Amino acid sequence: MRKRINAAFTDIKQHLVQYLVMILAIIGATYAPSLDAWWRGLGFFAWIFSNGVMLYEFIIIRNVPYSLLFIYYEISNVRGVLNNWYPGII
Numbered sequence: 001m002r003k004r005i006n007a008a009f010t011d012i013k014q015h016l017v018q019y020l021v022m023i024l025a026i027i028g029a030t031y032a033p034s035l036d037a038w039w040r041g042l043g044f045f046a047w048i049f050s051n052g053v054m055l056y057e058f059i060i061i062r063n064v065p066y067s068l069l070f071i072y073y074e075i076s077n078v079r080g081v082l083n084n085w086y087p088g089i090i
Helices: 002-014 016-031 037-060 064-085
Strands: none
Touching: 002 016, 016 037, 037 064
Protein backbone atom coordinates (compact mmCIF):
# COMPACT_ATOMS: atom_id res chain seq x y z
CA MET A 1 0.00 0.00 0.00
CA ARG A 2 2.77 2.42 0.93
CA LYS A 3 4.57 1.71 -2.36
CA ARG A 4 1.46 2.59 -4.34
CA ILE A 5 0.99 5.85 -2.45
CA ASN A 6 4.65 6.78 -2.99
CA ALA A 7 4.33 5.88 -6.67
CA ALA A 8 1.25 8.11 -6.97
CA PHE A 9 3.03 11.07 -5.35
CA THR A 10 6.07 10.51 -7.54
CA ASP A 11 3.88 10.52 -10.64
CA ILE A 12 2.21 13.74 -9.51
CA LYS A 13 5.61 15.37 -8.97
CA GLN A 14 6.84 14.25 -12.40
CA HIS A 15 3.69 15.34 -14.25
CA LEU A 16 2.52 18.29 -12.16
CA VAL A 17 1.48 20.45 -15.13
CA GLN A 18 -0.63 17.66 -16.60
CA TYR A 19 -2.42 17.12 -13.29
CA LEU A 20 -3.09 20.85 -12.86
CA VAL A 21 -4.38 21.09 -16.42
CA MET A 22 -6.64 18.09 -15.82
CA ILE A 23 -8.11 19.73 -12.71
CA LEU A 24 -8.58 23.01 -14.58
CA ALA A 25 -10.32 21.18 -17.46
CA ILE A 26 -12.70 19.46 -15.03
CA ILE A 27 -13.48 22.74 -13.27
CA GLY A 28 -14.02 24.48 -16.62
CA ALA A 29 -16.26 21.70 -17.93
CA THR A 30 -18.25 21.86 -14.70
CA TYR A 31 -18.90 25.60 -14.91
CA ALA A 32 -19.23 25.96 -18.72
CA PRO A 33 -22.89 24.83 -18.81
CA SER A 34 -23.85 27.12 -15.92
CA LEU A 35 -26.97 29.25 -16.27
CA ASP A 36 -25.11 32.29 -14.89
CA ALA A 37 -23.26 34.05 -17.72
CA TRP A 38 -20.29 34.98 -15.48
CA TRP A 39 -19.64 31.39 -14.35
CA ARG A 40 -20.31 30.07 -17.86
CA GLY A 41 -17.74 32.47 -19.32
CA LEU A 42 -15.21 31.67 -16.61
CA GLY A 43 -15.79 27.94 -17.08
CA PHE A 44 -15.37 28.27 -20.82
CA PHE A 45 -12.13 30.23 -20.42
CA ALA A 46 -10.72 27.64 -17.99
CA TRP A 47 -11.75 24.78 -20.24
CA ILE A 48 -10.45 26.32 -23.47
CA PHE A 49 -7.18 27.31 -21.78
CA SER A 50 -6.66 23.80 -20.44
CA ASN A 51 -7.41 22.33 -23.88
CA GLY A 52 -4.88 24.74 -25.38
CA VAL A 53 -2.22 23.53 -22.96
CA MET A 54 -3.09 19.92 -23.79
CA LEU A 55 -2.89 20.73 -27.51
CA TYR A 56 0.54 22.28 -26.97
CA GLU A 57 1.71 19.16 -25.08
CA PHE A 58 0.45 16.89 -27.87
CA ILE A 59 2.22 18.98 -30.51
CA ILE A 60 5.48 18.88 -28.53
CA ILE A 61 5.42 15.07 -28.30
CA ARG A 62 4.31 14.88 -31.96
CA ASN A 63 1.07 13.05 -31.25
CA VAL A 64 -0.67 13.89 -34.51
CA PRO A 65 -4.10 12.27 -33.88
CA TYR A 66 -4.61 14.00 -30.54
CA SER A 67 -3.20 17.26 -31.89
CA LEU A 68 -5.79 17.22 -34.67
CA LEU A 69 -8.52 16.29 -32.19
CA PHE A 70 -7.69 19.17 -29.85
CA ILE A 71 -7.40 21.62 -32.76
CA TYR A 72 -10.93 20.58 -33.70
CA TYR A 73 -12.06 20.97 -30.06
CA GLU A 74 -10.62 24.49 -29.87
CA ILE A 75 -12.19 25.62 -33.14
CA SER A 76 -15.61 24.08 -32.53
CA ASN A 77 -15.88 25.34 -28.98
CA VAL A 78 -14.84 28.89 -29.78
CA ARG A 79 -17.34 28.77 -32.65
CA GLY A 80 -20.04 27.50 -30.30
CA VAL A 81 -19.44 30.27 -27.78
CA LEU A 82 -19.45 32.93 -30.48
CA ASN A 83 -22.77 31.56 -31.75
CA ASN A 84 -24.09 31.67 -28.20
CA TRP A 85 -22.97 35.27 -27.59
CA TYR A 86 -23.64 36.55 -31.13
CA PRO A 87 -26.31 34.33 -32.77
CA GLY A 88 -25.87 33.89 -36.51
CA ILE A 89 -22.32 35.25 -36.65
CA ILE A 90 -20.78 31.94 -37.74
